[in-house]
Amino acid sequence: MEFVALSLLNGVSYGLLLFMLSAGLTLIFSMMGVLNFAHASFYMFGAYLAYSISLWLGFWPALLLAPLAVGLAGALFERYGLRRVRRFGHVPELLMTFGLSFVAVELVQALWGRSSVDYRVPQVLDGPLFSLFGTQFPAYRAFMMLLSLLVLLALWLLLRTRVGLVIRAALTQPQMAQALGHNVPQVFTLVFGTGCALAALAGVLGGNAFVTEPGMAQAVGGMVFVVVVVGGMGSLVGAFLASLLIGLMQTFAVAIDATSKLAPLLPYLLMVLMLIWRPQGLLGERES
Amino acid sequence: MSGLVNLRCVRLAPWLAYALALLLAPLVFDSSLGQTLLAQIGIAIIACLSFNLLLGQGGMLSFGHAVYSGMGAFLAMHTLNRVSGGLPLPVSLVPLAGGLGSMALALLLGWVTTKKAGTAFAMITFGMGELVSATALVFAGFFGGEAGVSGNRVAGPAPWGITFGPQSQLNLLIALYTLVCTALMFAFTRTPLGRLLNAVRDNPERLAFVGFNPQVVRYQAFAIAAFFAGVAGGLAALNFEMVSADVLGAHRSGAYLLFTVLGGTGYFFGPIIGAVLMVLAFVLLSGLTKAWLLYVGLTFVLMVIHAPGGVAALLVAHWRLLRRSGWRRLWLAYLAVFASAGVTLAGFAVLVEMVYHLQQLAALGPVLPFFGLLLQVQHWADWLAAGVVFVSGLGLLTLSRRHCLRRQAQLLQGGG
Numbered sequence A: 001m002e003f004v005a006l007s008l009l010n011g012v013s014y015g016l017l018l019f020m021l022s023a024g025l026t027l028i029f030s031m032m033g034v035l036n037f038a039h040a041s042f043y044m045f046g047a048y049l050a051y052s053i054s055l056w057l058g059f060w061p062a063l064l065l066a067p068l069a070v071g072l073a074g075a076l077f078e079r080y081g082l083r084r085v086r087r088f089g090h091v092p093e094l095l096m097t098f099g100l101s102f103v104a105v106e107l108v109q110a111l112w113g114r115s116s117v118d119y120r121v122p123q124v125l126d127g128p129l130f131s132l133f134g135t136q137f138p139a140y141r142a143f144m145m146l147l148s149l150l151v152l153l154a155l156w157l158l159l160r161t162r163v164g165l166v167i168r169a170a171l172t173q174p175q176m177a178q179a180l181g182h183n184v185p186q187v188f189t190l191v192f193g194t195g196c197a198l199a200a201l202a203g204v205l206g207g208n209a210f211v212t213e214p215g216m217a218q219a220v221g222g223m224v225f226v227v228v229v230v231g232g233m234g235s236l237v238g239a240f241l242a243s244l245l246i247g248l249m250q251t252f253a254v255a256i257d258a259t260s261k262l263a264p265l266l267p268y269l270l271m272v273l274m275l276i277w278r279p280q281g282l283l284g285e286r287e288s
Numbered sequence B: 001m002s003g004l005v006n007l008r009c010v011r012l013a014p015w016l017a018y019a020l021a022l023l024l025a026p027l028v029f030d031s032s033l034g035q036t037l038l039a040q041i042g043i044a045i046i047a048c049l050s051f052n053l054l055l056g057q058g059g060m061l062s063f064g065h066a067v068y069s070g071m072g073a074f075l076a077m078h079t080l081n082r083v084s085g086g087l088p089l090p091v092s093l094v095p096l097a098g099g100l101g102s103m104a105l106a107l108l109l110g111w112v113t114t115k116k117a118g119t120a121f122a123m124i125t126f127g128m129g130e131l132v133s134a135t136a137l138v139f140a141g142f143f144g145g146e147a148g149v150s151g152n153r154v155a156g157p158a159p160w161g162i163t164f165g166p167q168s169q170l171n172l173l174i175a176l177y178t179l180v181c182t183a184l185m186f187a188f189t190r191t192p193l194g195r196l197l198n199a200v201r202d203n204p205e206r207l208a209f210v211g212f213n214p215q216v217v218r219y220q221a222f223a224i225a226a227f228f229a230g231v232a233g234g235l236a237a238l239n240f241e242m243v244s245a246d247v248l249g250a251h252r253s254g255a256y257l258l259f260t261v262l263g264g265t266g267y268f269f270g271p272i273i274g275a276v277l278m279v280l281a282f283v284l285l286s287g288l289t290k291a292w293l294l295y296v297g298l299t300f301v302l303m304v305i306h307a308p309g310g311v312a313a314l315l316v317a318h319w320r321l322l323r324r325s326g327w328r329r330l331w332l333a334y335l336a337v338f339a340s341a342g343v344t345l346a347g348f349a350v351l352v353e354m355v356y357h358l359q360q361l362a363a364l365g366p367v368l369p370f371f372g373l374l375l376q377v378q379h380w381a382d383w384l385a386a387g388v389v390f391v392s393g394l395g396l397l398t399l400s401r402r403h404c405l406r407r408q409a410q411l412l413q414g415g416g
Helices: A004-032 A039-056 A059-088 A090-112 A141-156 A162-172 A174-179 A186-209 A216-231 A236-255 A258-264 A264-275 B002-028 B032-059 B066-085 B091-113 B118-137 B165-191 B194-203 B204-210 B215-239 B250-263 B270-288 B292-306 B309-323 B327-359 B380-415
Strands: A128-132 A135-138 B367-370 B375-378
Touching: A004 A039, A004 A135, A004 A162, A004 A186, A004 A216, A004 B375, A004 B380, A039 A059, A039 A216, A059 A090, A059 A186, A059 B292, A090 A216, A090 B118, A090 B250, A090 B292, A090 B327, A128 A141, A135 A141, A141 A236, A141 B380, A162 A174, A162 A186, A162 B066, A174 A186, A174 B091, A174 B327, A186 A216, A216 A236, A216 A264, A236 A258, A236 A264, A264 B091, A264 B118, B002 B032, B002 B165, B002 B215, B002 B309, B032 B118, B032 B165, B032 B194, B032 B215, B032 B250, B032 B270, B066 B091, B066 B118, B066 B215, B066 B327, B091 B118, B091 B327, B118 B250, B165 B194, B165 B215, B194 B215, B204 B215, B204 B367, B215 B309, B250 B309, B270 B292, B270 B309, B309 B327, B309 B380, B327 B367, B327 B375, B327 B380, B375 B380
Parallel strands: none
Antiparallel strands: A128 A135, B367 B375
């Protein structure tokens, strides 16, 4: 009972972080058809920027400023990088983000060094929130969960406003939305920037909950694709369910002795099986 | 009649030059570094060409090609160890065992992989790649765990005294494999299946309408590409006498992708250029600077933006242009572009090296030696100087490039 309850809580909190990370990618992927290989790099930038800002201004400004800065950088990358190669098709766009993911790791190493940085949980949230069967549940985890749920709520509400209507139109029928007079490229830039900002927010929260180091992008990079594929194209709710599923699956697989060796395999196995038998994902409406 | 023969001669010339280069290079670069580089270049050429059978010929962007080169390496290594144990198979055929093994794996996994091209293919190859490399760490029996599997390439009988023990003997084998595999892959692009593969790349719906199943075509090409990747892996196993699980991983797959695209996917010889660049970057550039991946990554991004056809397309386009408008009237404009690009690169490299140096100030001290210059990384004057060189180089590059383009346009118009 104790084991199940704790693993459940840990799995859900990990899953919620994964969701925040992949929500943006789902939107970007389903809208532009671009598998953004650099998405996890923006997560990493978020964590590192938050570290630098928190040294200077503290954690709370960093929570706001780091995602904004990374979102802006993402929008600029989309406007001046991706948009220039879009006319050649999806493959150059994919290659572009792939190249960026290389450059990102090197940039981080050049600016912050090769080892991990000491990015800490703010003092207010440092400590247990409650204890369950004698094991403490950290308050910061609860804060992460709360923020992820707020993000889900905010995105859900946003997609129901007028702006959201245009985004959803551009998501499902880009040509038609363009023909009706909406500036679809600008919507793309906006969505790309927002997606990167969300990834950075996940980085701000995940960076001190786990560890902020140059390998952190690669550690989650694959997992994010799994979430997007399993959740389905263009479906935020699908991404949410897939994140929780993978978070729980990973936590339980690691915790149970018999399956702990197989834990790194499971998400990719799920992804490959999903692509074979249900390419549209759990809740996706169309295949890629 | 003579025109026909002439045409054949022209087409044969590059192949003769290629064969000569492969066979003579070991005589020219006979230092130990040269031999190491040549062995790896030969192997990389086969791997990158096989990657391009998928990407360039079939429009399939694979993020998991290292699965097949890596499995080829493991299978070849286990075969080699059997040979050491008494299996009557010449060592020179061990890479073929790797190739056939990889092909079998591709026949097993390929059907579901090749259902779609484009992004779906990219994703499923990525997933397969992660799956296989994660599996490799679980099954330590076959993959040797962290330490990997090692062997000894001096095994079995040695006909005419060839044991493949010395690097020079092995290099000859690698050169032969490279030549034969290149020729076979080129021949494949001229077969009906190779042509169908191009059709699948360009318009799968239309091909399906004509009565071919695009998935079958992709599947066959996938297995063939896996065979050549496996041969490359097998040669690598013989070359290093050691295989560990990282040869299966995403990094290796990414390197094939990056350098094949850098070389150029639109021409058959593009990946050969890419393979040479790959080995030079991995062996020489990485020894020269810590920031080598940054240079490689930035070069890649700039190439994707400005020259999506890669080095090969650049070479072909400028070669044609220079032939049409005359070398003599353009060489100065080209020289200006190259010189200003050099200045820009120098300024940029100094800045990057200084940033990297500053990161390890405590260990390295305040002075950065850079091609004979001694730079003070803590003095603002050195930063300013590097910045000025970089910015002025960039300005010159813009101007000279514009001039060169204008000159080309003039000459092409004037010459009709």
